[in-house]
Amino acid sequence: MTVVSVTLRNFRTYESVRATLGPGITVVSGPNGAGKTNLLEALYFGCTGRSCRTINDRELVRFGSTATRVTVRCEDDAGPHELAVGFAPGEPKRMTADGAPVERLLDAPCRPLVSVFLPDRLELIKGAPALRRAHIDHLVAALWPARAANRRAYGQALAQRNALLVRIRSGHGSKTAISTWDLHLAQAAVGLMADRRAAVELVCDGFRDLADRLGLDGGPSISYGPRSTAADPAAFVAELEARLESDLDRGFTGHGPHRDEVLIARVGRELRTYGSQGQQRLGLLALLLAEREAISSLRAVPPLLLLDDVMSELDSARRTLLVEILAAGPGQVVITTTDLDHVPLDADVAGSRIAITGAGLIQEAVAA
Ligand SMILES: Nc1ncnc2c1ncn2[C@@H]1O[C@H](COP(=O)(O)OP(=O)(O)O)[C@@H](O)[C@H]1O
Ligand SMILES: [Mg+2]
Structure with missing residues (x-):
């Protein structure tokens, strides 16, 4: 199961963006407060129907908006899949898997497993x-x-x-x-x-x-x-x-x-x-x-690994080692960093870059 993209509508700092994930490592970079963790959280929310940061879904709705919606597109041997989670305060959360309403996204068979490292x-x-x-x-x-x-x-x-x-x-x-x-x-x-x-x-x-x-x-x-x-x-x-x-x-x-x-x-x-x-x-x-x-x-399905700000406490040798472990391992990883140099991706490692340029804007580049 590969996550292809995530689309955010009025989610935290984002009004309307789509981010594409690479097959291997996707690096999300940007200054403090830019919205890096928000983007990881949106991925988690879209894959599980819950936030990995808060139990209060109201916090997720962009200030000044009335509702938020996250859509995750993924792919497995059976073809493309789509998961969507919509939330408006005061209303029940709406979740769909391949277009069909579901009570719990966690039970949906077309859902990727997600594992998250947050400080x-x-x-x-x-x-x-x-x-x-x-x-x-x-x-x-x-x-x-x-x-x-x-x-x-x-x-x-x-x-x-x-x-x-x-x-x-x-x-x-x-x-x-x-x-x-x-x-x-x-x-x-x-x-x-x-x-x-x-x-x-x-x-x-x-x-x-x-x-x-x-x-x-x-x-x-x-x-x-x-x-x-x-x-x-x-x-x-x-x-x-x-x-x-x-x-x-x-x-x-x-x-x-x-x-x-x-x-x-x-x-x-x-x-x-x-x-x-x-x-x-x-x-x-x-x-x-x-x-x-x-x-x-x-199982044939490695989880999508979301690593938030994991590099800041590692020295440079261990940063290189971690990138090697991640690149050699199965499955996809999304890793956030304030400093791109902290994620030393070799030219031959398949990866995508997402730079958050501020105020909910993102810029994508696919490396290798
Ligand atoms: N519901 C919301 N609407 C708009 N902005 C929000 C919302 N929730 C948090 N923010 C803003 O998101 C920013 C933090 O984003 P975050 O992803 O945590 O940054 P970082 O890039 O450091 O990980 C803060 O400026 C905060 O005010
Ligand atoms: Mg953060």
Whole structure:
């Protein structure tokens, strides 16, 4: 799946522009505040129906406009595809895939996978475990689309069990009913833990290698830290039963994969707590690159990688190395920079250049 172009109407700084992506690396350059991140965000919005920067879609509508619309054109073996997302404050978002309205763009089969590095996404490394769990669950879905069902089944069973705990605590539900939910929960939990473990195992060698090459010293590692040690549903049920009294006290389930950790570390200490900002950025970058490799080796569809302002914290040798990694890897990359010299593209690397010249204007040039 190749993204061919993105068209923006009244999106942030842009009134009406179309940007064309090259098959390999597309470099978006321009001074600070020019609208580079806005353009990446529009690509993400057009491919997923959501912003990668805000949960408030109103922010996306160009100041003074009443609605925004982003259209992404892509291509695969079956031919051209078109995804469109339109949003006007106060109205439901309108999304279409190949002209047909869809509830969720994420389920559309003709949608490219997208992976995004934003300086704000450091939360993934720094923030609460829930963010890393959700990230790994998305990775599972990207690697093995059918397994996303395990995550949903677990979430549903957990909500039901928690509701029952609350009822029992208030004297309404029966303790025997809980064992039915324990079994549902255990089956989903064991599946979910296996999926997460498999996904982390698929990326961990690549992560270590890429992080190390990009300059994250001290034996960088990513590992899965499940709460439960259960290898099968029966063992998980036993773990739940042992904790039933405290669950009843609290009115929620305190044990299970919804409390898991994904540990990203160097010198044996978590980057989350002990990493510098620069180390956290390298960790995030290496993780996304390792995921891209894992996804493209398992499925024929590497994600579109959006890298915002990733060069500013790398020295020149590592910038060259990153461009080599990106150029050698599968799939498309869009990378923003204030300084074109920071993205040293060899003449033989296929790439496009998009210069943002200010006030929502762009200028395109295709190199090689
Ligand atoms: N809804 C909007 N309408 C118009 N301009 C916006 C909107 N949202 C943000 N901006 C402007 O976008 C600019 C920042 O663009 P951005 O893409 O983040 O810049 P950079 O090139 O540094 O990544 C700011 O000047 C900001 O005022
Ligand atoms: Mg920016």
